[in-house]
Amino acid sequence: ETSAKVIDGKSVAKHIREEISTEISRMKEAIGVIPGLAVVLVGDRKDSATYVRNKKKACDDVGIKSYEIHLSEDSTEQEVLKYISEFNDDPSIHGILVQLPLPRHMNEENVLNAVSIDKDVDGFHPLNIGRLAMRGREPMFVPCTPKGCIVLLHRYGVTIKGKRAVVIGRSNIVGMPAALLLQREDATVTIVHSRTKNPEEIVRQADIIISAAGQPNMVRGSWIKPGAVIIDVGINPVDVRSKSPRGYHLVGDVCYEEACRVASAITPVPGGVGPMTIAMLLSNTLSSAKRAHNFD
Ligand code: NDP
Numbered sequence: 001e002t003s004a005k006v007i008d009g010k011s012v013a014k015h016i017r018e019e020i021s022t023e024i025s026r027m028k029e030a031i032g033v034i035p036g037l038a039v040v041l042v043g044d045r046k047d048s049a050t051y052v053r054n055k056k057k058a059c060d061d062v063g064i065k066s067y068e069i070h071l072s073e074d075s076t077e078q079e080v081l082k083y084i085s086e087f088n089d090d091p092s093i094h095g096i097l098v099q100l101p102l103p104r105h106m107n108e109e110n111v112l113n114a115v116s117i118d119k120d121v122d123g124f125h126p127l128n129i130g131r132l133a134m135r136g137r138e139p140m141f142v143p144c145t146p147k148g149c150i151v152l153l154h155r156y157g158v159t160i161k162g163k164r165a166v167v168i169g170r171s172n173i174v175g176m177p178a179a180l181l182l183q184r185e186d187a188t189v190t191i192v193h194s195r196t197k198n199p200e201e202i203v204r205q206a207d208i209i210i211s212a213a214g215q216p217n218m219v220r221g222s223w224i225k226p227g228a229v230i231i232d233v234g235i236n237p238v239d240v241r242s243k244s245p246r247g248y249h250l251v252g253d254v255c256y257e258e259a260c261r262v263a264s265a266i267t268p269v270p271g272g273v274g275p276m277t278i279a280m281l282l283s284n285t286l287s288s289a290k291r292a293h294n295f296d
Contacts, residue, residue: 004263005156007231009148012155013275017062020282024063027286027295035289036065037095037121037281038087042080042106043073048099055097058278064285067093077106081114088116094292095121095285100173118291121284123147124173132180140291141284146178148276149210149231150185156265158208158229161186166203168192168219168253169212174233178210199223211253221258230254230266233273 027033037059041052052068059066069083080098087096096119102108109126117125123132123143131137153160165187169175175191183189187208192199194213200223203209211219212233224230234253241247252269259266267273290296 002261004230004260005265007152007156007229007265007267007272009152009267009272009274009276012152013148013279016151016276016279017058017282020279020286021062023286027290027293028063031293031295033289033293033295034063034065034092035095035285036067036090036093037097037285038067038069038083038090038093039097039099040069040071040080040083040087041099042071042075043103045101048101052099055278055281058282059285062282064282065092073103077110080106080111084111084114088114088119091292093119094288095119095281097122097281119288121281121288122173123177123284129172129177129180132177132184141288142181142280143173143177144280144284145174145212145233145273145277146181146210147280148273149178149233150181151280152231152267152273152276153208153229156229158265160208163187163207164190164205165208165210166190166192166206167210167212168199168203169214169233171212174212175210178212178233182208182210209254213253215253216251217253217255219254219259221255221262224259224262226262227264228262230259230263231273232256232267232269235269235274 056066087093096115112124117127118140120141123141128139131139165182167175167179170191170193179189179191203223204225208229210231216236216238232252232254236251237248238251240249250270
């Protein structure tokens with residue numbers, strides 16, 4: 001019985017964080033600049049607070065200075081815009097991140113449009129997404145989760161050019177930019193979403209699968225072409241009150257056990273794409289600081 005190679009995102013991410021840390025020391029010594037990241041959190045969603053805490057800790061570990069603004073759920077869009085504008089003008093800040101989702105009374109488009117495109121380390125500004133979609137254009141930043149997926153494929157020596165890739169999901173933050181990136185890497189890309197009629201048939205044609213549907217264990221072994229490479233972005237809590245003290249555990253979109261018997265390589269959940277996302281945020285922030293100070 002064959003078993004897929006495990007794509008160890010945790011260890012790749014650790015390696016990348018070490019490289020970033022070294023670069024930050026070198027820049028600090030050479031020109032006295034420390035990269036700065038501003039994080040705007042609105043409201044009290046627990047998951048958002050956890051993500052922000054993890055991002056801040058990761059910044060500390062590599063030597064990026066992080067600034068956090070935490071606004072209450074009932075604050076206004078104007079207040080958020082005012083902070084973004086201050087961060088845009090502050091030369092010690094090289095990256096601005098607005099933790100999503102915003103409260104429902106705020107217009108996400110207005111807020112994301114306000115972030116200066118050369119501090120848009122999440123890569124969510126429409127100009128950066130537009131450039132990502134256009135041939136011959138270069139975005140200032142690429143969204144972190146999809147970029148992490150591509151870096152994993154590169155680091156594991158997976159050829160993308162000329163391959164058939166299927167992306168499951170079309171969200172602005174994962175599925176859509178992942179499909180654009182694969183296309184830029186010369187894959188032939190198909191996107192599967194909740195209205196797709198025959199997803200298993202389409203997924204079965206893929207040499208490379210990137211799944212970001214948010215559906216636990218949706219992709220079964222029978223959906224996978226033998227030898228395919230699977231990047232599972234999904235992070236889905238499943239109720240296991242009896243088995244785990246926390247009451248839940250996390251699974252991907254892909255049924256891992258089944259996939260291991262068919263795929264040639266696969267990312268685990270957790271420990272696959274998750275750690276890569278934060279590493280790419282740090283990397284984007286470092287690039288931004290280097291660009292701002294003409295340092296390389
Ligand atoms: P969204 O809910 O915004 O998007 C989900 C997408 O999947 C939609 O395009 C939806 O289709 C599609 N979809 C939903 N159900 C199905 C189905 N049964 N078959 C086919 N397509 C389906 O989620 P996100 O993109 O924000 O996140 C996706 C997953 O990735 C989540 O589990 C999330 O937790 C995880 N995630 C992980 C990150 C990481 O760092 N590893 C970072 C961000 C997210 P439609 O457009 O038709 O509604």
